[in-house]
Amino acid sequence: MDLRYTEEQQAFRAEVRAWLAAHAPHVRLEHFDASREGFEAHRAWERTLKSGDWGMVTWPTAYGGRGLDLIQWLIFEEEYYRAGAPGRVNQNGIFLLGPTLIEYGTEEQKARFLPPMAAGDEIWAQAWSEPQAGSDLAAVRSTAVRDGDDYVLNGHKIWSSRAAFADWAFGLFRAPGSERHKGLSLILFPLNASGVTVNPIQKMNGHVGFAEIFLEDVRVPAFNRLGAEGQGWEICMATAGFERGLMLRSPARYQVAAAQLAALFRSCADRVDPALEAEVVRAWMNAEAYALSIYATASRLMAGGTIGPEASTNKIFWSELDIHLHQTALAILGPRAELLPAAPDAGGVGDWLEDYIFALAGPIYAGSNEIQRNIIAERLLGLPR
Amino acid sequence: MNFTFTEEQRLFAETARSLLSDTCQPADLRRLLAEGGARDAARWGAIIETGLTLLLLPEAAGGLGLTETDFALIAEAAGYYALPEPLVESAGVAAPMLAAIFPGAPVLQNPAATLAIQHPINPFVTDADTAEALLLHHQGETHLVDRQAAKLTREPSIDPFRRLFRVDWTPAPATRIAEGSALWSAALDRGALFAAAQGLGLAQRAIDLAADYAKARTQFGKPIGAYQAIKHHLASAQVKLEFARPVVQAAAAVSADGDAYSRARVSHAKIVALEAADFACRTAVQVHGAMGYSWEVDVHLFLKRTLALTFAWGTPAFHRARVAHRVFDLPTGPDQTFAREPTHA
Numbered sequence: 001m002d003l004r005y006t007e008e009q010q011a012f013r014a015e016v017r018a019w020l021a022a023h024a025p026h027v028r029l030e031h032f033d034a035s036r037e038g039f040e041a042h043r044a045w046e047r048t049l050k051s052g053d054w055g056m057v058t059w060p061t062a063y064g065g066r067g068l069d070l071i072q073w074l075i076f077e078e079e080y081y082r083a084g085a086p087g088r089v090n091q092n093g094i095f096l097l098g099p100t101l102i103e104y105g106t107e108e109q110k111a112r113f114l115p116p117m118a119a120g121d122e123i124w125a126q127a128w129s130e131p132q133a134g135s136d137l138a139a140v141r142s143t144a145v146r147d148g149d150d151y152v153l154n155g156h157k158i159w160s161s162r163a164a165f166a167d168w169a170f171g172l173f174r175a176p177g178s179e180r181h182k183g184l185s186l187i188l189f190p191l192n193a194s195g196v197t198v199n200p201i202q203k204m205n206g207h208v209g210f211a212e213i214f215l216e217d218v219r220v221p222a223f224n225r226l227g228a229e230g231q232g233w234e235i236c237m238a239t240a241g242f243e244r245g246l247m248l249r250s251p252a253r254y255q256v257a258a259a260q261l262a263a264l265f266r267s268c269a270d271r272v273d274p275a276l277e278a279e280v281v282r283a284w285m286n287a288e289a290y291a292l293s294i295y296a297t298a299s300r301l302m303a304g305g306t307i308g309p310e311a312s313t314n315k316i317f318w319s320e321l322d323i324h325l326h327q328t329a330l331a332i333l334g335p336r337a338e339l340l341p342a343a344p345d346a347g348g349v350g351d352w353l354e355d356y357i358f359a360l361a362g363p364i365y366a367g368s369n370e371i372q373r374n375i376i377a378e379r380l381l382g383l384p385r
Numbered sequence: 386m387n388f389t390f391t392e393e394q395r396l397f398a399e400t401a402r403s404l405l406s407d408t409c410q411p412a413d414l415r416r417l418l419a420e421g422g423a424r425d426a427a428r429w430g431a432i433i434e435t436g437l438t439l440l441l442l443p444e445a446a447g448g449l450g451l452t453e454t455d456f457a458l459i460a461e462a463a464g465y466y467a468l469p470e471p472l473v474e475s476a477g478v479a480a481p482m483l484a485a486i487f488p489g490a491p492v493l494q495n496p497a498a499t500l501a502i503q504h505p506i507n508p509f510v511t512d513a514d515t516a517e518a519l520l521l522h523h524q525g526e527t528h529l530v531d532r533q534a535a536k537l538t539r540e541p542s543i544d545p546f547r548r549l550f551r552v553d554w555t556p557a558p559a560t561r562i563a564e565g566s567a568l569w570s571a572a573l574d575r576g577a578l579f580a581a582a583q584g585l586g587l588a589q590r591a592i593d594l595a596a597d598y599a600k601a602r603t604q605f606g607k608p609i610g611a612y613q614a615i616k617h618h619l620a621s622a623q624v625k626l627e628f629a630r631p632v633v634q635a636a637a638a639v640s641a642d643g644d645a646y647s648r649a650r651v652s653h654a655k656i657v658a659l660e661a662a663d664f665a666c667r668t669a670v671q672v673h674g675a676m677g678y679s680w681e682v683d684v685h686l687f688l689k690r691t692l693a694l695t696f697a698w699g700t701p702a703f704h705r706a707r708v709a710h711r712v713f714d715l716p717t718g719p720d721q722t723f724a725r726e727p728t729h730a
Binding site for chain 1: 717
């Protein structure tokens with residue numbers, strides 16, 4: 001137990017900080033889910049990141065990464081959020097599919113898919129849920145039928161983040177006649193393939209980052225199957241582990257927000273309910289606890305450990321702290337909290353409202369918190385199904 | 386940066402857990418209660434023999450010279466088993482304080498002897514009646530007083546194993562062994578830190594008791610643990626615990642710094658670990674239903690210890706004020722998680 005950065009780690013932080021200061025945009029880009037322009041502005045930023053070799057720092061250098069360890073990754077993320085750099089439009093790719101490809105992909109698949117992912121040339125959507133397969137993901141009905149060297153895909157995917165503007169998607173497809181967790185394969189498909197129709201779905205904040213995807217006799221090479229035929233569920237659960245466990249939400253995101261919340265409270269402490277101070281302190285403690293937990297997990301993984309069902313506790317914790325933090329900000333803003341950025345008197349209200357609305361989705365996506373609580377109860381505490 | 390325990394630390398903690406698992410089950414606690422004794426001689430003997438009381442003492446005082454990180458794991462086990470004997474406050478708080486002043490103190494040479502400590506943050510002194518000597522506070526001074534020289538008045542606690550006393554005594558130049566508040570500040574941090582570590586153990590024990598009951602108790606034809614209402618209560622308790630644990634571990638790692646950053650981390654740990662224990666204990670009562678409210682079911686033993694420790698070694702309000710100083714008066718942000726004052730940097 002030694003909670004001090006080494007000199008090398010401090011030098012690395014300084015290097016990241018200097019690069020971001022020179023390259024990160026000084027204005028907030030339009031959200032990547034708000035419009036095609038916003039999406040493409042974020043793609044351009046991904047290319048800038050790649051030009052500095054910062055696209056995906058934990059990946060091996062052979063696949064377009066920087067080959068850094070998890071502590072360096074945390075330092076990178078801390079500096080990234082401190083700098084207010086743009087959101088990662090390709091997070092489905094770089095944080096979810098990427099690690100899965102590295103673990104389950106063939107060398108040919110890694111060489112084909114990872115470098116353009118790290119470079120922002122191919123931006124990924126996920127295609128897991130279906131209208132009748134939400135929390136019960138094993139109820140997916142979309143099919144993949146083998147035909148020579150190809151698969152023919154049919155079905156209907158929904159709640160696909162980024163799919164409105166993305167280039168590629170990955171999803172679960174089943175062999176005809178198979179049931180539940182058996183017979184599922186993880187297959188990658190281009191969203192511009194013949195037979196793919198993407199219908200955007202507007203979110204409550206007006207963004208169009210979701211879509212439903214209709215697949216009608218979509219032909220993809222068998223090369224696009226990740227892992228063995230029928231191994232899809234296992235791989236999907238591993239992907240979910242990355243998502244819930246470590247990489248989906250950097251602690252730095254909440255630590256920056258908590259610091260901004262403290263500044264907001266200080267700036268209007270003379271006119272807000274003093275009881276809110278305790279909520280600001282609570283928000284800071286939550287963000288710190290999440291950071292310390294992730295440092296502990298990263299250290300354990302670097303020492304050869306693995307992520308297990310305890311990953312489900314992470315997803316519950318960060319999604320709930322995010323809502324509490326933003327609720328506290330709105331309570332400090334009081335009657336001005338409802339103002340949209342375009343309102344003439346919106347000066348000083350910042351992005352708290354938009355980020356609050358975004359936070360409301362946290363307990364739902366990446367496996368609802370109810371499902372996470374079932375997982376904790378059954379796999380950590382051994383309660384009966 | 387390395388947020389893991391050494392193999393040695395894990396083994397030592399496992400030894401403590403195994404000792405307490407053998408000697409400190411609820412049936413043992415109930416037997417001690419029925420006998421009305423202050424401590425179980427066999428268990429205390431085993432604790433001494435294992436070296437747990439020597440862990441934090443410097444080698445100059447005949448100790449093992451280990452750290453707060455090592456002792457926090459032992460305190461966690463003491464919480465899990467609701468240990469009645471004063472291992473944590475004597476060996477974790479009082480003895481290191483005395484050793485910092487006077488490593489050759491005769492009371493430190495007797496491994497069977499315990500020390501009690503009257504910290505100004507606590508109105509009463511635990512286990513004063515069985516202590517060889519008392520560390521007492523008077524206007525910033527530290528006094529070492531024989532138990533016989535003080536008048537002890539028992540103050541019954543809801544926790545039947547907490548032996549609280551009001552201590553009346555007269556300061557004299559002959560009993561004064563040190564001046565200055567730094568030692569008392571360090572004692573407060575150790576007291577709060579190890580209370581937090583006990584909170585982790587108490588929380589896990591309450592969850593384990595409730596999970597075991599939920600697997601065995603059937604209603605409507607199936608175990609109540611199969612119902613989501615029960616699962617979600619217990620999962621929420623486990624989440625609180627999982628995010629208190631690294632805070633306590635980080636607090637243990639930095640507590641010796643004694644700066645505003647380490648004090649805030651200790652306070653953060655004290656708040657969230659006892660909150661996790663409180664939530665877990667109340668959840669465990671609820672999961673047990675009417676049985677949970679009975680004397681027969683063991684949950685109340687852990688609930689009562691939790692209640693006491695929540696307000697001992699600084700109330701939640703006291704600790705929240707220390708965290709507030711950290712949040713509002715010192716640099717915050719993702720690059721400040723492990724910040725320390727420059728003298729420690």
